[in-house]
Each structure stands twice: as structure tokens, then as C-alpha cells.
Amino acid sequence: MHTVAVLALDGVIAFDLSTPIEVFGRTRLPDGRPAYRVRVCAPAGEVDAGAFTLRAPWPLQALAEADTIVLPGVADPDVPIPPEVLDALREAAGRGTRIASICAGAFVLAATGLLDGLRATTHWVAAPLLAARFPAVEVDPDVLYVDNGQFLTSAGAAAGLDLCLHLIRRDHGSAVAADAARLSVMPLERDGGQAQFIVHEQPPAPHGSVLEPLLRWMEDNTRRELTLDEVAAQAGMSVRTLNRRFREQTGTSPLQWLHRARIRQAQYLLETTGHPVDRIASQVGFGSPTAFRDRFRRVTGTSPNAYRRAFQGQAAQ
Structure with a gap:
């Protein structure tokens, strides 16, 4: 069975964490068997999720047994990522493990260097910061997700659902993905990209300028x-x-x-x-x-x- 490891770090965004747990955990194959085994992992047992704390049942070492690793967003992308986390992700990538990020989880994935030279996305609010911090990454703020094969990134909030459904379709075909979409009360594909949600503010002129x-x-x-x-x-x-x-x-x-x-x-x-x-x-x-x-x-x-x-x-x- 395909194992999905969801990595919970301190400051994890609860919505991003729950999305892959629910979507992959509820997905069924045509014969009714579960399509995925979902494991929540953390560097330490207890994780500070802001409004609550959680105890992850699997240690960081469980990433070595995963077929797919999902990196949920963290509330503050400025917080340093533990070196052992970056090393574990690089080692997993070296074994061919698929790694996907949701929202600001792209900052964690980019910090490994695995996105260098690749196209990626994140929440449109955080996209300028991601581009400035990781200039070797081609940041596209207009799309819901980017699939580079082994490495995938998604925009914020509901775009994590789009990404999970896309992965299910890659793994098991459109029929299984469509059933998962119906359970999530989501279309299998949404019209447009992230650009339709961006507030397109006009570049202002300096106060008191001739313009x-x-x-x-x-x-x-x-x-x-x-x-x-x-x-x-x-x-x-x-x-x-x-x-x-x-x-x-x-x-x-x-x-x-x-x-x-x-x-x-x-x-x-x-x-x-x-x-x-x-x-x-x-x-x-x-x-x-x-x-x-x-x-x-x-x-x-x-x-x-x-x-x-x-x-x-x-x-x-």
C-alpha cells in the first residue's frame, strides 16, 4: 500500500495538516480497499500548532518508509527549519520519494535545495518572499499547483485539496480521484488558477508626487x-x-x-x-x-x- 507521510513542524497550519490526512485517508480503490496509508510524523513527539498542540504518532525516521511526503505550511516561514528535517527530506528525495508541499510548506521544500531550477508556487501573499529568499526557484504565483514529477507545490488553503486530488489521479486514475473529490465536495478540476483570487492592487505613486x-x-x-x-x-x-x-x-x-x-x-x-x-x-x-x-x-x-x-x-x- 502507498504510504503518505505528513510532516508536522512547530507552527504547522492546521488546515494544511488536515487536508492530506483527510483526503488520502478517505480514498478508496474500486474494490473498497484503502488506497493510502497515512502517517503523521514530527521531529519531536509534541507539535505546537498555535491554537492547540498535537502529538505525532510517528518520528521523523518514518519518512524513510514513505512513498510520498507532504509538507504542510507553517505560520511563520522565517522560523529556521531543523537541520535534521532538511537532511531527512534530501535523503528521501535521493531514494526517489515524491515530495509535495502545501501553501508555505514550499519554504521548507525550497530550503532543501530540491526546488532549485524548478518552477514552484505557494500562497500568492507569500510568493514574493519565496522568490526573494530562493532566487534559484522559478516562483509562479498565478497557479493552483505545480507538478515537476517528483516535487510538487501548491498554493494556499483549498489549493492543497487540488494538489491531493491531482496526486490521487496520478496514482489511481480519474475514477478513484473523482470519488475522492465527491467526498471532499470539490470539483476534480477548478477553472482558472490562483490569479483569480489575488487582489490586484495598483502600484501607487509616492504621496505628494506629481503623478x-x-x-x-x-x-x-x-x-x-x-x-x-x-x-x-x-x-x-x-x-x-x-x-x-x-x-x-x-x-x-x-x-x-x-x-x-x-x-x-x-x-x-x-x-x-x-x-x-x-x-x-x-x-x-x-x-x-x-x-x-x-x-x-x-x-x-x-x-x-x-x-x-x-x-x-x-x-x-
Whole structure:
């Protein structure tokens, strides 16, 4: 039987810890037999999980007998990881053991060096920190999970479910994975990626800068088909100077900033109104519905209609 070892470290996020225990533990083969043996391991017997403490029944050495190791997230990724944990993970990888991380568990996996040169993901809030701390890792904040074969990473919270279901499908096929998804009250595959959940804040201009009033004016005029010449005239500078000032003070171009502002307004309208998508495209200043749908997918990773189904509240419906 396939053994899954879930590693619990101090500060473990309870949701991330429970997800693989429940999903793998409840998975059944077509003949009714359990598909997995699940073991919770820890470097020491007792683990501080914040709101409670737990006693792991298996020691760190049990990782040597696992076919798959799952690394749940930890609340503070700045806390040093015990060297014996990193050594045990490297040794397991050397034996060919599959290792998957959930949420900030990617920091533990990246600390082993096993993700160097590979694509990985984590919760979108933590993605910039992961990229800064481990520059040899190609961090993709827009996806729900990344499968590199032996090493897998997932985004936060519910993305751990997506990853577990993906592993079940790899191991036992779609029928077994679909049954596991139904038990978890989850679709086997979700539309879009993590990008649809990211709050796309606009790069601000420094307080009191020459761009501050211009950005407010642009935000108020997103419905209009603004041109670079018109924006530059409003700012009282040449197009060349406008582009340079934008790069210096916001890190992006005027048109990119404007597109982001329009998409953010479109997200609000999709969440709170029943307006047709074509009408929303016009309301936020896109010349055509096709251009709007293309830009929306590029920013959020999903379509306007799929975004509305995922995020519109009952009152708006």
C-alpha cells in the first residue's frame, strides 16, 4: 500500500495538516480497499500548532518508509527549519520519494535545495518572499499547483485539496480521484488558477508626487478611451517624460496601469451586479468585449463569466 507521510513542524497550519490526512485517508480503490496509508510524523513527539498542540504518532525516521511526503505550511516561514528535517527530506528525495508541499510548506521544500531550477508556487501573499529568499526557484504565483514529477507545490488553503486530488489521479486514475473529490465536495478540476483570487492592487505613486493627482484622474476616467497623448496633456508633460515618470514612480507604464484599473473595476461589477459582460466591458472603458475578455483572462487567469460564478454573492444574484 502507498504510504503518505505528513510532516508536522512547530507552527504547522492546521488546515494544511488536515487536508492530506483527510483526503488520502478517505480514498478508496474500486474494490473498497484503502488506497493510502497515512502517517503523521514530527521531529519531536509534541507539535505546537498555535491554537492547540498535537502529538505525532510517528518520528521523523518514518519518512524513510514513505512513498510520498507532504509538507504542510507553517505560520511563520522565517522560523529556521531543523537541520535534521532538511537532511531527512534530501535523503528521501535521493531514494526517489515524491515530495509535495502545501501553501508555505514550499519554504521548507525550497530550503532543501530540491526546488532549485524548478518552477514552484505557494500562497500568492507569500510568493514574493519565496522568490526573494530562493532566487534559484522559478516562483509562479498565478497557479493552483505545480507538478515537476517528483516535487510538487501548491498554493494556499483549498489549493492543497487540488494538489491531493491531482496526486490521487496520478496514482489511481480519474475514477478513484473523482470519488475522492465527491467526498471532499470539490470539483476534480477548478477553472482558472490562483490569479483569480489575488487582489490586484495598483502600484501607487509616492504621496505628494506629481503623478498622484494624475492617477486619481485616470481612475475617474477609465470609461473613456484615453490615449497616451491625452494622459500626457492632462499631466502637463510630454509622452516621453510621462512614460519615464510612470516607470520611476509606479514601476509600470501608463497603459498597463490603466488596464489594471479597468480590470479591478470590472471585478467589482462582476461581483456586485448582474450586468451582462459586454455591458461591463463598455462601462470600464474597453473598446470591444473581445479585448476585455482577453485582458481579463491575462490578468486573472480565468474568464469574466467564470469569475462571476466563483465570486458573486447571493444578494447580487
